[in-house]
Amino acid sequence: MAQEFNKTLAINxxxxxxxxxxxxxxxVFNQLYRRVVHELHVCKKHKADVLQSAAQALEHxxxxxxxx
Numbered sequence: 672m673a674q675e676f677n678k679t680l681a682i683n684x685x686x687x688x689x690x691x692x693x694x695x696x697x698x699v700f701n702q703l704y705r706r707v708v709h710e711l712h713v714c715k716k717h718k719a720d721v722l723q724s725a726a727q728a729l730e731h732x733x734x735x736x737x738x739x
């Protein structure tokens with residue numbers, strides 16, 4: 672009886688260690704994911720700014736060229 676109990680305790684300890692390791696991996700993954708999502712938002716904003724600037728430059732160009 673005591674042998675089974677000790678075996679069960681050992682298995683539970685191993686499982687707890689695995690769970691804790693997986694939790695720490697999940698935390699690292701979530702941090703990296705948040706960082707990548709933030710960088711994506713920054714890149715999208717930069718892209719939108721560049722497109723808006725290009726559209727304004729093109730509009731200014733058309734306005735400055737006299738009609739032929």
